Amino acid sequence: MRPQDIVVLIKILTMYNESWQLKDLANSLYISNSEVSESLERSVYAGLIDFGKRNVHRGNLLDFLIYGMKYVFPAQPGILARGLPTAHSHPFLQTFISSDQAYVWPSPSGSILGQAIEPLYANQVKAAQGDDELYRLLALLDVIRVGKLREKNIAEKELKEILYHVT
Known part of the structure; x- marks a missing residue:
């Protein structure tokens, strides 16, 4: 598995069983068709x-996200940078979690100063800026990667609700 594989699967879930092609995923995630194809094979x-390669096994994915992701794709908050808010700094998560320290995905177009969290792949910020639902899900995943126990419990609950209520 590679980090972008998780993003590809999450993106498929946000497409609500719409008819899609590899090029649709590739264009929306800013990765190549061959990268999407290889990701789906993995x-x-x-x-x-x-x-x-159409139906995500939600239970298996959820298990991996909750129990494996923090070990396979760990993250450590880094230097202060301008960027797009993530983890508990995402606007959706601020309704559940308050913190004085912001976490961001570094981006020259970012307006928030916070500790840098390495995105799962290079063009993640561009993809998230064009898709609010993908952005929210990726921020929840960052909570699992870098959050404290209480924050992780909130993220797990939200992920379960989202993954099982997406039709």
């Missing part, structure tokens, strides 16, 4: 998506 092998 996800089939890992049991996170079906052999037809």
